[in-house]
Amino acid sequence: MRRPLVIFAFLFCLGIFTANRISLSFWSVYGLTLTFLFLSLLFFKKQLRFDIFLCCLVFLFGIASLKNSRRLPECHISRYTSYKNNYLYIIKGFVDTQPLFQNNRTSFIFNAQEIQFGNLKYKTCGNILVRIKDKRNLDYGERLILSGALYRPFGFNGPQRQNYRDYLYNQGIFSVMSVKVAVRLNENKGFIFRGLAFWLRQRIEAMISQHLTPASASILDAMVLGEKRNIPPLIYNSMIKSGTVHILVVSGFNVGIVAFIIILFLRLIRIPRRMRFYIATPLLILYCLITGASTPVIRATIMAIVFMFAYLVQREPDIYNSCAVATLAILGINPRQLFDIGFQLSFISVISIVYFYPRMKSFLRLDALKIRYIRLVIEGCLVSFSAWLGTLGFIAYYFRIISPVTVLANMFIVPLASLITLCGFSLIIMDLTCPLLVPFFAYSNEFIVTLLLRINAFLIRLPGAYLYLP
Amino acid sequence: MLSLTQEERKVILFLVAVALLGLGINFTLKANCRLVKVLVADERITKINLNQASVEELIKTLGITPKLAEKIVAYRNTKGTFKDIAELKEIKGIGDYRYEKLKDLFFVE
Numbered sequence: 001m002r003r004p005l006v007i008f009a010f011l012f013c014l015g016i017f018t019a020n021r022i023s024l025s026f027w028s029v030y031g032l033t034l035t036f037l038f039l040s041l042l043f044f045k046k047q048l049r050f051d052i053f054l055c056c057l058v059f060l061f062g063i064a065s066l067k068n069s070r071r072l073p074e075c076h077i078s079r080y081t082s083y084k085n086n087y088l089y090i091i092k093g094f095v096d097t098q099p100l101f102q103n104n105r106t107s108f109i110f111n112a113q114e115i116q117f118g119n120l121k122y123k124t125c126g127n128i129l130v131r132i133k134d135k136r137n138l139d140y141g142e143r144l145i146l147s148g149a150l151y152r153p154f155g156f157n158g159p160q161r162q163n164y165r166d167y168l169y170n171q172g173i174f175s176v177m178s179v180k181v182a183v184r185l186n187e188n189k190g191f192i193f194r195g196l197a198f199w200l201r202q203r204i205e206a207m208i209s210q211h212l213t214p215a216s217a218s219i220l221d222a223m224v225l226g227e228k229r230n231i232p233p234l235i236y237n238s239m240i241k242s243g244t245v246h247i248l249v250v251s252g253f254n255v256g257i258v259a260f261i262i263i264l265f266l267r268l269i270r271i272p273r274r275m276r277f278y279i280a281t282p283l284l285i286l287y288c289l290i291t292g293a294s295t296p297v298i299r300a301t302i303m304a305i306v307f308m309f310a311y312l313v314q315r316e317p318d319i320y321n322s323c324a325v326a327t328l329a330i331l332g333i334n335p336r337q338l339f340d341i342g343f344q345l346s347f348i349s350v351i352s353i354v355y356f357y358p359r360m361k362s363f364l365r366l367d368a369l370k371i372r373y374i375r376l377v378i379e380g381c382l383v384s385f386s387a388w389l390g391t392l393g394f395i396a397y398y399f400r401i402i403s404p405v406t407v408l409a410n411m412f413i414v415p416l417a418s419l420i421t422l423c424g425f426s427l428i429i430m431d432l433t434c435p436l437l438v439p440f441f442a443y444s445n446e447f448i449v450t451l452l453l454r455i456n457a458f459l460i461r462l463p464g465a466y467l468y469l470p
Numbered sequence: 471m472l473s474l475t476q477e478e479r480k481v482i483l484f485l486v487a488v489a490l491l492g493l494g495i496n497f498t499l500k501a502n503c504r505l506v507k508v509l510v511a512d513e514r515i516t517k518i519n520l521n522q523a524s525v526e527e528l529i530k531t532l533g534i535t536p537k538l539a540e541k542i543v544a545y546r547n548t549k550g551t552f553k554d555i556a557e558l559k560e561i562k563g564i565g566d567y568r569y570e571k572l573k574d575l576f577f578v579e
Contacts, residue, residue, distance in 0.1 A: 074501070
């Protein structure tokens with residue numbers, strides 16, 4: 001099978017990685033890129049030369065993209081801030097994410113449009129991370145005037161290689177504001193579709209916390225909505241130690257379940273194949289927004305859409321190509337994502353599963369195994385082992401921890417997590433369609449979550465389950 | 471190496487060329503905000519700058535009588551410049567109804 005997109009995605013990533021190491025100016029890279037574009041046009045009919053020039057062009061495009069993303073506009077909000085000063089800034093703009101209440105303060109991303117300090121007022125742009133003391137009932141898209149201290153995020157070098165400031169920079173946030181006064185302007189500038197997603201998220205969160213105990217609700221929130229803020233630190237740390245923390249995010253599996261439910265429902269009501277694709281695509285995007293559009297979910301959503309599209313046009317779907325499309329789409333919008341841990345782990349785990357799993361399966365001649373259930377268990381182990389193998393180096397580098405128990409833990413935890421996710425979606429659907437049955441589903445959820453936590457606690461107590469690196 | 475067909479090559483080159491042009495424009499705009507006027511079709515193309523419009527220009531605008539145009543220019547000369555479109559309401563002859571009609575025709579810079 002031809003996979004030109006994989007080559008392009010690889011070269012684009014390589015370009016971004018190289019740009020981080022070299023100090024060429026944007027315009028010199030841009031000039032080189034234009035030269036290779038011209039050469040590609042010139043040798044359009046010469047197969048090999050065209051391919052080489054096109055590859056160079058994509059590589060240079062990667063470099064130029066990162067250089068461009070590092071250049072901030074002249075009016076960017078970060079140009080008005082230093083690490084710490086005592087100015088009182090007044091900023092006009094709108095709330096760009098759903099406000100979160102945690103540690104007795106409300107925080108959200110704020111899209112700044114106008115800044116005032118002293119008597120000087122300027123038009124500005126860019127996002128800031130806003131923190132307000134106490135709980136505030138603010139909504140996505142709401143226009144506000146905020147006043148308070150504005151400063152650049154601090155580094156906080158922890159055990160991880162990437163610090164908090166780098167993380168925020170990769171998300172496009174260069175300033176933090178501690179707000180003293182927030183004034184509402186009673187206008188809304190948000191996108192309706194995104195607003196709808198946040199509203200649905202709130203409803204589902206409320207629904208889950210209504211039926212489950214706080215600990216179980218926090219686990220289910222993480223698995224169904226990607227909301228990790230309520231997970232007790234003890235549980236979170238124990239899952240890091242057992243290498244199963246990946247189940248606490250919304251991943252391709254969840255997107256797959258949502259796509260399956262949507263397609264199944266549409267098939268039941270006899271919607272034609274083409275129409276099913278047109279209906280399922282916006283619904284998957286809506287789910288992506290509900291879960292906060294984190295990198296793994298965006299990757300999984302794009303891959304699911306590419307897969308469905310392949311079936312629609314009756315072409316054989318290829319997981320490498322769909323992964324390449326997802327890479328190019330995410331990095332095309334924000335090349336800095338290449339340096340984000342979530343991005344790296346998400347892609348490397350998918351690629352290593354796709355690469356190692358079939359090879360290991362054929363090496364062990366699993367297809368010859370007659371007993372189906374044993375085969376399924378071994379296959380599950382192999383998937384888990386493939387993902388662990390791929391991510392091992394990254395986890396050791398960033399988190400300074402190696403968890404040999406991961407392979408064993410994933411054997412039990414992953415099937416249970418899949419079951420919890422399925423039960424979680426069933427709970428939500430039941431609450432909407434048949435509220436009388438909800439308590440039964442809630443009890444099942446509660447039991448499986450408890451089982452998962454107990455197995456996890458047992459596994460990390462095994463000798464040599466995990467070890468911290470110096 | 472890539473085994474692309476002629477059509478695929480054309481499409482890829484077109485997409486890369488367009489993306490490259492966009493990248494260059496994006497960087498230029500970040501480096502120099504003033505070039506927005508030249509490179510982007512923003513409100514300046516579809517609206518009139520209230521602080522620079524002459525009486526003749528205002529008269530040509532839908533819904534403004536010569537008398538009102540003179541009042542607007544007189545107000546501007548007295549006040550210096552408009553800081554906000556809403557200041558139009560302070561001019562005699564522009565009530566809420568007329569303001570709603572006029573506010574989308576102008577911008578203030």
